[in-house]
Amino acid sequence: MSNSELAYPQTDEGERLGALLYDRYRAELELDVAWNATLDTLLAHRSVRAYTAEAVPDGAIELAVAAAQSAASSSNLQPWSVVAVADPARKARLAALAGNQKQILQAPLFLLWIVDHNRLTRIGAHVGTPAAALHYLESFLLGAVDTSLAAQNAVVALESIGLGTCYIGGIRNKPAEVAAELGLPPQSFALFGLTVGVPDPAAPASVKPRLPQEAVLFRETYGQADAPAAVTAYDHRLRSFQREQAMPERDWTEQASQRVRGAESLAGRDVLRDVLNHLGFALK
Incomplete structure (x- = not known):
């Protein structure tokens, strides 16, 4: 049972929303809005x-893609694809490339989200129009945003x-090798992976608190x-969460600072621009 369930007996929808917000911030946040199932998810x-x-239910992949294709897309370019991987051997190879993350091995489904400029290049060739704008940073950024x-x-639909x-951001540790494993064509790039499965009730996941809104909302x-x-308040709340979860205690300010301290903290991704050029993006 979470702290919020203890703090907010769930007797009505307003208290359910309050419980969810408390879990997210570990502090009171009163909002005059009505709870609904979308907010709950x-x-x-x-x-x-x-x-x-347990296997992912039939139709779950197609539902996830339908939800994904319902997201906004800049100029309706739809510059992404997804590769669904269920083969244990392929998942194992991808897990090794992504830093040996065990959830990739355990999850019955691993979705790889691809920035796909190859399709637009092929369409341009088919209609006789060059796709030279795809080589500019703006186009790659657009592809990453849309993906x-x-x-x-898709995550909201699956949940x-x-x-x-x-x-799984670690899929960018070895992008060329991942591209080879997935058979990606030129001008396509695995932006991240997503493990999918039935949560193990013996190892329940808890809601991790986020920064207070005062730090992000202006x-x-x-x-x-x-x-x-x-x-500073967030550091204290995160340490409290870590104690509850029997995790090593560490301030967010220290963790975040170490993660961005320099090229050596990027797990090999500091050469990503060169790899992207090798994969056919030729960024300008």
């Missing part, structure tokens, strides 16, 4: 890294039917007046 999100052996929007829609998910113009105090 969104606010209850947590990364799931332990799965049962991310699509994947998050709404009781499945768990976890994003009105009219960007401001930092309350950000230091808000971040």
